[in-house]
Structures are given as structure tokens and as C-alpha cells.
Amino acid sequence: xxxxxxxxxxxxxxxxxxxxxxxxxxxxxxxxxxxxxxxxxxxxxxxxxxxxxxxxxxxxxxxxxxxxxxxxxxxxxxxxxxxxxxxxxxxxxxxxxxxxxxxxxxxxxxxxxxxxxxxxxxxxxxxxxxxxxxxxxxxxxxxxxxxxxxxxxxxxxxxxxxxxxxxxxxxxxxxxxxxxxxxxxxxxxxxxxxxxxxxxxxxxxxxxxxxxxxxxxxxxxxxxxxxxxxxxxxxxxxxxxxxxxxxxxxxxxxxxxxxxxxxxxxxxxxxxxxxxxxxxxxxxxxxxxxxxxxxxxxxxxxxxxxxxxxxxxxxxxxxxxxxxxxxxxxxxxxxxxxxxxxxxxxxxxxxxxxxxxxxxxxxxxxxxxxxxxxxxxxxxxxxxxxxxxxxxxxxxxxxxxxxxxxxxxxxxxxxx
Numbered sequence: 001x002x003x004x005x006x007x008x009x010x011x012x013x014x015x016x017x018x019x020x021x022x023x024x025x026x027x028x029x030x031x032x033x034x035x036x037x038x039x040x041x042x043x044x045x046x047x048x049x050x051x052x053x054x055x056x057x058x059x060x061x062x063x064x065x066x067x068x069x070x071x072x073x074x075x076x077x078x079x080x081x082x083x084x085x086x087x088x089x090x091x092x093x094x095x096x097x098x099x100x101x102x103x104x105x106x107x108x109x110x111x112x113x114x115x116x117x118x119x120x121x122x123x124x125x126x127x128x129x130x131x132x133x134x135x136x137x138x139x140x141x142x143x144x145x146x147x148x149x150x151x152x153x154x155x156x157x158x159x160x161x162x163x164x165x166x167x168x169x170x171x172x173x174x175x176x177x178x179x180x181x182x183x184x185x186x187x188x189x190x191x192x193x194x195x196x197x198x199x200x201x202x203x204x205x206x207x208x209x210x211x212x213x214x215x216x217x218x219x220x221x222x223x224x225x226x227x228x229x230x231x232x233x234x235x236x237x238x239x240x241x242x243x244x245x246x247x248x249x250x251x252x253x254x255x256x257x258x259x260x261x262x263x264x265x266x267x268x269x270x271x272x273x274x275x276x277x278x279x280x281x282x283x284x285x286x287x288x289x290x291x292x293x294x295x296x297x298x299x300x301x302x303x304x305x306x307x308x309x310x311x312x313x314x315x316x317x318x319x320x321x322x323x324x325x326x327x328x329x330x331x332x333x334x335x336x337x338x339x340x341x342x343x344x345x346x347x348x349x350x351x352x353x354x355x356x357x358x359x360x361x362x363x364x365x366x367x368x369x370x371x372x373x374x375x376x377x378x379x380x381x382x383x384x385x386x387x388x389x390x391x392x393x394x395x396x397x398x399x400x401x402x403x404x405x406x407x408x409x410x411x412x413x414x415x416x
Contacts, residue, residue: 009037010079015044016067024059032057035086043067046077048086061145062089062187075190089187102179102186104144104172105137110182111175127164128171131156141179142186149195162199169196207383208341208350209357214333218351221330222323228310229323231294235262235307236348239281240355240373242267243348247315251295252302253278260288267374281372324348356380357387 007027008014015037018025024036024047032051036059037044044065051057062085063077071078077085112125136152149172156165173196180186210218215237223230235246245265253263263278283291295306305314328346338346352373359369360380370377 007079009035012067015039015065029083029086031090033086033090035082037065037082043069043076046082046085048089050090060089060143060188061190062086063190075193085187088185091185102141102183103137104132104139104141104176107141107175107179108132108137108172111171111178114178124167124171125175128168128175131160131168132172141176142183142188144176144188144191144195146191146195149192153196153199157199166198169198172196207353207357208345208347209387210338210346210350210354212358214331214338215351215354217331217333218327218346221327224330225323225327226310227294228308229320229327231290231307232315232320233324233327233348233351234287234290237351237355238284238287239264240352240359241281242352242374243315243320244317245374246307247305249306250302251300251304251306253306254288254291254295255280256288256292260285264374279371279374320348353384356384360384360387 008018009025009027016039018037018039020039020041022038024038024045026034026036026047026049028034032053034049034051036047036049038047044067045061046063046065047059048062049057049059063082064075065082066076066078069076071081073081108125108129112122112129114120115122115125133152133155136148139148149169153165153169156168160168173192176192177189180189219230219234219237222233232243232246235241236243239246239262241264245267248265249262253265255261255263260283262281262283264281266277266279291306295304298304298308298312308314309319324347328343333343335342356369356373356375359372360366366377366380370380
């Protein structure tokens, strides 16, 4: 194909001298392919136009112009890079092979297979598939635009919390990025970068933090349900571990002795790994004895689950939800016992939140709290800022100068 030899679009200074306009300026590259530039108030946009030979044409944004930023060949393109990208995009549009016509649904399937191979958490992709509309699922990945994806994302707000919308959109973005990584003809990566951008202020968590007395009452109610479920809830309350971590512990993870502890499996959040790392979490002696007795009673080997359901089966995902809700009701809380929360606010995650805050307010260094709860200092600072402020206030008062305090050997003079 022939390429435009010279153009006002080739020189950055000349492009920036153009008036801001919604209508692009096009230069032909031959064979019905043109590359265009739309002058914006900010950086301009590169566009490819492909003629259908019947008087019509299709257009697609292929990247941002290097008006103010250095070109990177992916998102920000120079004039020569824009020409190359336009030719590739036009060729991909004309390609009818199965690889170039990959649909969003097929990309999600491929992403799930990739997660399975890497032993990653499939929860997010399962949520994504549930909320993926038929229209979007059937669209071709290479033809997606930012408005297509933005409409789907914003439509989720009618039924999901903003934080859940972000998690669902992140899963779709990961699926589309994986598809682009394995198919060089998919070049519209800016579509999901902008169309699936995170909603602001979505991560403002409302953590349910309970008093030690309330936590103990829930544990007692759980043991009344069954000894097996009581162990689940007590471990969650004492260690602050996630339910998914607790159910993956084995008999060999319990280290009984003078200073008992659990070797807690790390969370499956993020990229999966074949070998799950473990980190030590201290235990009170009484809980260690109960756990050891439960394993011994079953005659379980070191690779067997540490805790099982009353019938002996392993605890599965969400098996705890209804029993925990019943335990909260059975704890018999008066409204003032759990204010400002309601009964419906209290899930098993309240035990994790309470454990983290308990450590912070009792002076355990935030870094240690983070390690013991398989999280980061940044995440604690983001989600527990109120509790950190309370703790910092108490520490600051220890070294504060009080100008109104009077030493015992000094007599304050009266005022005239």
C-alpha cells in the first residue's frame, strides 16, 4: 500500500495550530484506507477510516496523538506509528478468520481457562459471566469502543454497589487485555482502558467493627450450632483470616506446643501460583487444643482438612453464610449492642474487620497487623483510616505539651 508522503498531520506544531473540531482531517494511505486526526482541547486523536467500496466507510479510534506526551507505540502514537496502526487496523477489519472475530464471550472463556491453569481465583470471572449482557457478549473484541463498554459498566450501577461494579469491570478488562496479548490484530486496547475505568470513590468501605463482647457472643452461638461450625467462627475471630483461607488449612498447618500457631494459607487474591505460600499466625492455647483434638478424633493425616463440616465433608464456598446469619440472630443482640449497625450488616467479614481494628487500637504496629492478616499497610490505611486516626490521636496525646497543667511545686498566681 502507498503511504502519504507529507501532510500537515506529520508535524506536531502544525497539528496543534488546527482549530478544535469534532470533524477529523484525513489523509489517504491508499486502497481505501485513510488515517485521520481530530483536534481536541487536549491531545488529539488518531482515527482510521476504511472504505467499503460502495460509497460507505467505517471509522475507529486507534490511539492518542503525541501532541503533549512522548509516543509509546501503544496508547500514544506518532504520525508514522499512526499510519502503521491504521494499516494494521484496516487489515484486521477485512480479516474474517475466527481469530480476528473473537467475541467477548470467547475472550471471557479464554480468560477463565488461563486462570484455571494458573490456579487463580475464578470468583470474579464467574461474577462477570453472570452480569455480562447478551449484546456485549456477542460483540467482536476488535470492534469494541469505549462507549460500548461504558454503557455496560454504568448499567450495572442499577443493581450493584460501585465497588462491585469496579471488580466486575476489572475482570472484563483483564479478559480483553489477555485477548489482545495473544492476538496482534486486536489494537483497540484504549477502548477498555477508558470505557472500563474505575468508578471514583467506590472503595469507601463501611467496615463492621464489633466489640470483643459481641464477637464472643457470636462465637458462643456458633458453638451451639455445632462444634464444627464453632471452630470456623472462632478461627475467623481470633486470626482475622478470610473464610476461604480457613477452609484450605490442613492438619499439618497446626503447630501445637508451648507457643501454638497456624501456618495460614495465603489468599488466592491476584495472580494464582501453583504453590500456595503460608505465613504463621499465633493462636491462644485453648483454641489450639480444640483444633488438635478435632483432628485426632477423626484420625486425619497431615494433608487432610483441619476443619470439616459435622458430617465430615470439607467446608465449601458459602457453606458458612446461613449458619453464620443464624448465629448472629441467636446471639440475641439488642440494638445498642451493635450500634450503629443492624443484624443484617454483620457477616463473617465483621470478624476480620474487628480483628484488624483490635490490633491497631492495642498498639500492634500496623505493619505487623498487615502481615498477620495477609494484606498490606496501604490497604489498611485506605480502609481503616478512622481507626488509625483514633490510634494516632491516643499516641500523640502521650507526648503533647499541656500549657494549662501546673507542676506540683508551683503555685499559680491569681489574676488582677
